[in-house]
Amino acid sequence: MDxxxxxxxQGLTRRFGELVAVDGIDxxxxxxxxxxxxxxNGAGKSTTIKMLTGLLAxxxxxxxILGLDLNSHPVEVKRQIGVVPEGxxxxxxxxxxxxxxxxxxxxxxxxxxxxxRAAELLDFxxxxxxxxxxxxxxxxxxxxxxxxxxAVIHGPKVLFLDEPFEGVDAIAAGTLKSMLQGMxxxxxxIFLTSHVLEIVERLCSHVAIIHQGKLVAQGSLEELRTGVxxxxxxxxxxxxxxxxxxxxxxxxxxxxxxxxxxxxxLSWLG
Amino acid sequence: xxxxxxxxxxxxxxxxxLRWRMFVNGLRSKRGKIELVSRIIVSLAFAFGGLGGFGxxxxxxxxxxxxxxxxxLPILLWPVFFFWQVFPVMATAFTNNPxxxxxxxxxxxxxxxxxxxxxxxxxxxxxxxxxxGLLGILLGVTIAGPLLFPWAxxxxxxxxxxxxxxxxxxxxxxxxxxxxxxxREVLGVLFILFMLSFQLIGPMTQRLQHHPSPEFxxxxxxxxxxxxxxxPGLAGDAIAQAAHGEYMVGFTSLLFxxxxxxxxxxxxxxxxxxxxxxxxxxEAAARPAASLKPQAVQLGWNLPGFSPSVAAVFEKEMRYLxxxxxMLLTLFMPLFMLLIFRLGPMSQMRHSTFLQRTPDMAFPxxxxxxxxxxxxxxxxxxxPDAAGMQFFFASPATFQHILLGKNLMHASILLANAxxxxxxxxxxxxxxxxxVSVGTLVGLFFAAPLSFAAGNLLSLYSPKKRDFSTFGxxxxxxxxxxxxxxxxxxxxxxxxxxFAIARLYRNLWIAPLVFFVLAIxxxxxxxxxxxxxxxxAIERRETLLAELCRA
Numbered sequence: 173m174d175x176x177x178x179x180x181x182q183g184l185t186r187r188f189g190e191l192v193a194v195d196g197i198d199x200x201x202x203x204x205x206x207x208x209x210x211x212x213n214g215a216g217k218s219t220t221i222k223m224l225t226g227l228l229a230x231x232x233x234x235x236x237i238l239g240l241d242l243n244s245h246p247v248e249v250k251r252q253i254g255v256v257p258e259g260x261x262x263x264x265x266x267x268x269x270x271x272x273x274x275x276x277x278x279x280x281x282x283x284x285x286x287x288x289r290a291a292e293l294l295d296f297x298x299x300x301x302x303x304x305x306x307x308x309x310x311x312x313x314x315x316x317x318x319x320x321x322x323a324v325i326h327g328p329k330v331l332f333l334d335e336p337f338e339g340v341d342a343i344a345a346g347t348l349k350s351m352l353q354g355m356x357x358x359x360x361x362i363f364l365t366s367h368v369l370e371i372v373e374r375l376c377s378h379v380a381i382i383h384q385g386k387l388v389a390q391g392s393l394e395e396l397r398t399g400v401x402x403x404x405x406x407x408x409x410x411x412x413x414x415x416x417x418x419x420x421x422x423x424x425x426x427x428x429x430x431x432x433x434x435x436x437x438l439s440w441l442g
Numbered sequence: 443x444x445x446x447x448x449x450x451x452x453x454x455x456x457x458x459x460l461r462w463r464m465f466v467n468g469l470r471s472k473r474g475k476i477e478l479v480s481r482i483i484v485s486l487a488f489a490f491g492g493l494g495g496f497g498x499x500x501x502x503x504x505x506x507x508x509x510x511x512x513x514x515l516p517i518l519l520w521p522v523f524f525f526w527q528v529f530p531v532m533a534t535a536f537t538n539n540p541x542x543x544x545x546x547x548x549x550x551x552x553x554x555x556x557x558x559x560x561x562x563x564x565x566x567x568x569x570x571x572x573x574x575g576l577l578g579i580l581l582g583v584t585i586a587g588p589l590l591f592p593w594a595x596x597x598x599x600x601x602x603x604x605x606x607x608x609x610x611x612x613x614x615x616x617x618x619x620x621x622x623x624x625x626r627e628v629l630g631v632l633f634i635l636f637m638l639s640f641q642l643i644g645p646m647t648q649r650l651q652h653h654p655s656p657e658f659x660x661x662x663x664x665x666x667x668x669x670x671x672x673x674p675g676l677a678g679d680a681i682a683q684a685a686h687g688e689y690m691v692g693f694t695s696l697l698f699x700x701x702x703x704x705x706x707x708x709x710x711x712x713x714x715x716x717x718x719x720x721x722x723x724x725e726a727a728a729r730p731a732a733s734l735k736p737q738a739v740q741l742g743w744n745l746p747g748f749s750p751s752v753a754a755v756f757e758k759e760m761r762y763l764x765x766x767x768x769m770l771l772t773l774f775m776p777l778f779m780l781l782i783f784r785l786g787p788m789s790q791m792r793h794s795t796f797l798q799r800t801p802d803m804a805f806p807x808x809x810x811x812x813x814x815x816x817x818x819x820x821x822x823x824x825x826p827d828a829a830g831m832q833f834f835f836a837s838p839a840t841f842q843h844i845l846l847g848k849n850l851m852h853a854s855i856l857l858a859n860a861x862x863x864x865x866x867x868x869x870x871x872x873x874x875x876x877x878v879s880v881g882t883l884v885g886l887f888f889a890a891p892l893s894f895a896a897g898n899l900l901s902l903y904s905p906k907k908r909d910f911s912t913f914g915x916x917x918x919x920x921x922x923x924x925x926x927x928x929x930x931x932x933x934x935x936x937x938x939x940x941f942a943i944a945r946l947y948r949n950l951w952i953a954p955l956v957f958f959v960l961a962i963x964x965x966x967x968x969x970x971x972x973x974x975x976x977x978x979a980i981e982r983r984e985t986l987l988a989e990l991c992r993a
Binding site: 246 | 740741742744751753754758761765766826827828829830832833835838839980983984987991
C-alpha cells in the first residue's frame with residue numbers, strides 16, 4: 173500500500189533575480205523514512221530545506237507537510253515539525269536549560285513538561301554538567317547538540333536537519349546519530365542534508381540528489397544504485413569492480429557528472 | 443626594498459578599492475539606498491557642527507593671538523582632544539569601524555597593517571571633525587600672525603597625529619579587553635559609570651563656582667599648571683611660546699609632545715604587533731571548562747492571561763536584559779539625570795519663574811526620558827536575537843505573540859522606571875501633585891503604545907544585529923536612528939503641548955483627560971499594527987534573516 177507522503181513538493185521553484193536556485197522540484201518523502209538530501213555546493217539544498225521549513229518563500233510551487241499545505245497552514249505545520257537550520261537558531265545569552273525550556277513553551281508545551289523534557293534532553297546530550305554556562309560560550313559541537321535538543325523537545329513527527337554533523341566530533345556525532353535512529357524507530361520522519369556521504373549512506377534509507385536546482389535522482393539507495401548501473405557502464409571515478417556494490421559516493425558522482433580535474437594542470441601551483 | 447614597497451602600495455590601493463566596492467554593492471538594495479540617504483542627513487548634521495566648531499576655533503584663536511593672549515590656546519585644544527577621544531567610544535551608533543584584523547589572512551606587511559589601521563581611524567567622524575577644529579585654530583593663528591603659520595602647522599599636525607594614534611591605541615587595547623565576554627561586560631559597566639560620572643562634572647563645577655572657596659581656587663590653579671604637561675597644553679604652549687618669540691621653549695614643548703606621541707605609538711605597536719602575529723583571543727583559550735554539579739531545571743515564568751509563547755518571550759527578554767550590564771545601567775539613566783539636574787542648573791532654575799510655578803514638571807520629564815532610554819530596545823527589538831531569529835520563524839508562535847512578549851517587557855521596564863522616577867522626584871523636588879502624577883502615567887499610556895507600534899514596525903523594516911552587553915563596533919541602522927527620532931519628537935511634542943494647554947487653563951487635570959482620549963487612539967493604533975506584524979514578518983523574513991543571522 174502506498175502511504176500518503178509526509179513531505180511532498182510539486183513544482184517547487186525559487187528564483188533569486190535571474191538565478192533559478194531551485195527549479196520545479198517534485199519530491200515525496202514517505203512516513204518513517206530517514207531521507208538524505210544531497211547535492212554539490214550551490215545546488216539548492218539549503219534553499220530547499222529553508223522553503224520546506226518556512227524560512228524562505230517559494231517563488232512558485234506547492235509544499236505539503238503531513239498532508240497540510242505549508243502556505244495556508246504554516247502554524248499547524250510548524251507545530252509538528254522540528255528544525256535545525258544552517259545557523260542553528262540559538263539564543264546566545266540564555267543557558268542551555270533556559271533555552272530548551274523557552275523552546276518547549278514556544279512550541280506550546282506547558283511549563284512543567286517543557287522543564288522536565290529540557291532536563292532530560294540536557295542529560296541525554298551530556299550538556300547538564302555546566303548549567304550556568306551561556307549558550308554563547310558553548311563549543312560548536314555543544315551548540316549543535318543543543319540545537320537538535322531544541323528541535324525535538326516538542327516530539328515532532330518530522331525533523332529537518334541542515335548539515336547536522338558539520339563541525340561535530342565523533343563522540344557528539346555518535347550521540348546525535350543514536351538519537352535520530354531512535355526517532356526513526358518510533359515512527360518519525362527525518363529529512364537531512366549533508367556533505368558527508370558516508371554518514372548519509374549509513375543512516376538514510378532514501379536519498380534525493382539535487383543538481384543545479386533540479387532533482388536528478390530520488391529513491392531508496394538500492395533503487396538509485398540499480399538506476400545508475402542500468403544507465404551508465406562502470407567507468408572512471410564512479411567505477412566499481414565486478415560484483416561490488418556502488419557506494420553512495422560513486423552513485424553521486426555519476427548522477428551529478430562530477431569530474432575530477434586531476435589532469436588539468438595548474439602549472440603555477442607549487 | 444622595492445618589491446616590498448610595490449606590494450604595500452598595491453595592497454593599500456586594493457583595500458581602498460575594496461572599501462569602495464563594498465560601499466557601491468551596498469547600494470544595490472533599496473534598503474542600502476535609504477541607508478545612504480539617512481547617512482547623508484546624519485553627515486550633514488555633523489558637517490554643520492563641524493562648521494560651527496571651525497568658525498569658533500578660528501575666531502577665538504585669532505582673538506587670543508591677536509590680543510597677545512596665546513597662552514589661552516589650550517582652552518581650544520582641550521575640547522578638541524576630549525571630542526576626538528571620547529566621541530568615538532560614546533557614539534558607536536554613528537561610526538563605522540571596519541575590523542582591520544580580517545585582512546591578516548593576506549600577505550600584508552606589518553607596516554601596511556599599521557598604516558591601514560591609522561587610515562581607518564582617520565576616516566572616523568571624530569577624526570574628521572577634530573581635524574576641522576585644528577584647521578580652524580591654524581587659520582585663526584595664521585590670520586593673527588602670518589609668520590606663525592609653519593610653527594603652528596607643525597605643532598597642530600603633531601597634536602592631530604597624537605590624537606589619531608591615541609584613539610587607535612585606546613580602541614586596540616579595548617578590543618583586547620573586550621575579547622572575552624566577562625571582561626566585555628565588566629568593561630561595559632565601568633564605561634557607563636565613567637560616562638555618568640563625566641556628566642556630574644558640569645553640575646559639580648557650577649555648584650562649586652557658585653560658592654567659591656580658597657581650596658577650589660587653589661585646585662583650579664593647580665589644574666591649570668598641571669594641564670601644561672599634557673598634550674593639549676603642550677601643543678598650545680608650543681604655539682604660544684613662538685608667538686612670544688620664545689622659540690626654544692616652544693620647541694621643548696613640541697619635542698615633549700612628539701615624545702608622548704611616539705610613546706603612545708609604541709603602545710599601539712605592541713598591540714598591533716600581537717594582532718599581526720595572530721594572537722588568539724577566543725573565549726575557549728581564556729576560560730577552561732568549569733565542572734559544576736548538575737542542577738534541576740527550573741520552571742519557566744508564568745504570565746497570567748497570556749499564552750505560553752508570550753510568557754516565554756517575556757521571560758527570555760528579561761533574562762537577556764539582566765545579562766546585558768551596559769543596557770541595564772542605561773535604563774537607570776532617568777534617575778541619574780534627575781540627580782544631575784538637582785545638583786546642576788535646574789536647582790538654580792528652581793527659583794526661576796517657570797519651576798516656581800510648576801516644580802513637579804520634573805516627573806513628566808523623567809517619565810519621558812524613561813521612555814527615551816528604551817529606544818535601542820524598542821526600535822530594534824530583534825537586534826540582540828541574532829541567529830535566534832530563525833527559531834522564531836521556525837516555531838509555531840506568531841509574531842504578534844513574539845512582539846507582544848517583547849513589548850510587555852518594555853512596558854514593565856517603563857513602569858518600574860516611572861515609579862522609581864516618581865520616588866526620586868518626590869525626594870529631590872517634593873511629591874508631584876496628583877494631577878501631574880495621574881497625567882504623566884496616563885500620558886505614558888498614550889506615548890508607549892505609539893512608540894511600541896513604531897518600534898515594532900522599524901524592528902521588522904530596519905533590523906540590525908546588536909549585542910547590548912557590549913559597546914563599540916556596533917552600528918545602529920541610520921533609518922532607525924532618524925525614524926525613531928522623528929516619532930519621539932512627535933510623541934513628546936504632543937505630550938508637552940498637552941501639559942502646556944493644561945497649564946494655560948490653570949487646571950492640570952485637563953492633562954489626564956486629554957491623554958486618556960489620546961491613549962485610546964494610541965492603543966487602537968498599537969493593536970492594529972500588532973495585528974499586521976505576522977504578515978509583515980513573513981513578507982520581510984528574507985531581509986530579517988539575512989541581516990540578523992549573518993556571522
